[in-house]
Amino acid sequence: MKVAIIGCGAIGGVVARAVRDGAVPEAELVGVVHAEPVDPPDLPVVDFRTALEVADLVVECAGQRALAELGPSVVESAADLLVVSVGALTDDALLHKLRDSGPGGLHLCTGAIGGLDLLAATARGGGLDSVRIVTTKKAPALVQRWMDAEQQERIRTATGPVELMRAPAREVTAAFPSSTNVAASVALAVGDWNKVEATVVADPDAPLTSHVISAEGSAGRYRFEICNQPSPENPTTSGVVPHAVLSAVARLARRTGVFA
Ligand SMILES: NC(=O)c1ccc[n+]([C@@H]2O[C@H](COP(=O)([O-])OP(=O)(O)OC[C@H]3O[C@@H](n4cnc5c(N)ncnc54)[C@H](O)[C@@H]3O)[C@@H](O)[C@H]2O)c1
Structure with missing residues (x-):
């Protein structure tokens, strides 16, 4: 499977080098689509059009805006699209365009968390009444441009955990992209979207980024606690995410004998 990667930052760079080095035997790196002035010296760089012509799978590791701008052309070109910036899919129109227009298929990376398979199974049976996710990160990683100076300062100087937002998942995703x-x-x-409540907590002492997911209903009661080391290159990203992308690439390249 020929793989092109859009974005060569904390996630895309690790994924590209791992695919180049044979971490997924069935996958071959076409190149990275890069937006920065200086190209990575050790990776093949391709333009977006070339990536579409050659790749069977395009992996988006470039952010929500890039996904909205480039994603539709990927699926229309017949390449499959693997999405990391899942938060962009709060936009229903974008989700429908990527999922339903084809001929390329849309795949979502599990990213920093797990348990999505069980949540999907229990929800499908109508077995979930409420779902919550509480995300706790080191305070500076959560400062946003829309916050006023006072709020930014309160987060930066907090001496204990501060709850920044608790709201339906769509609102929280838009506020902390x-x-x-x-x-x-x-x-x-x-x-x-309406069944999931999300909370964001800034914690100056949080050594790890944590996500506590809890859900309950007639299917049962579930609680997943995920504590990830932040990426050394980008503190808002967890270090496990490129490896989740590589697992997804491996699943797509070898569709037998894997969890589906
Ligand atoms: N699904 C998850 O659980 C999860 C977890 C962590 C991060 N993410 C998302 O993954 C994305 C990438 O994260 P990261 O830590 O690698 O970010 P990063 O900032 O380290 O890297 C992003 C790279 O993409 C490049 N880029 C931006 N627009 C581009 C374009 N149009 N074409 C080509 N390159 C472009 C940037 O120049 C940068 O080099 C972010 O949207 C982030 O929110 C998802």
């Missing part, structure tokens, strides 16, 4: 892809992933797995 680079930190709540996970809330969007939970809502998409459950298939109901």
Whole structure:
């Protein structure tokens, strides 16, 4: 399977080098589509058009805006699209365009969390009444441009955990775009944005980024606690995410003998 990667930052760079080095035996790196002035010296760089012509799978690791701008052309070109910036899919029109227009297929990366398969299974049977996700990160990673100076300062100087927002998943994902892809992933797995409440907590002492997902209903009671080391290159991203992308690439390249 020929793989092109859009974005060569904390996630895309690790994925590209791993595919180049044979970490997924069935996959071959076409190149990275890069937006920065200086190209990575050790990776093949391709333009977007070339990526579409050659790749069987295009992996988006470039952010929500890039997904909205480039994603539709990927699926229309017949390549499959693997999405990391899942938070962009709060936009229903974009989700429908990527999912339903084809001929390329849309795949969502599990990213920083797990348990989505079980949530999807229990929700499908109508077995979930409520779902919550509480995300806790180191305070500076959660400062947003829309916050006023006073709020930014309160977060930066907090001496203990501060709850920044608790609201339906769609609202929280829009307010913290680079930190709540996970809330969007939970809502998409459950298939109901309104059933999922998301909370974001800034904690100056949080050594790890944590996501506590709890759900209950007639199917049972579930609680997943995920504590990830932040990426050394980008503190808003967890270090496990590129490896989740590589697992997804491996699943797509070898569709037998894997969890589906
Ligand atoms: N699903 C999840 O659980 C999860 C977890 C962490 C991060 N993410 C998301 O993954 C995305 C990437 O994260 P990251 O930590 O690698 O970010 P990053 O900032 O380290 O890297 C992003 C790279 O994409 C490049 N880029 C931006 N627009 C581009 C374009 N149009 N074409 C080509 N390159 C472009 C940037 O120049 C940058 O090099 C973010 O949207 C982030 O929110 C998802």
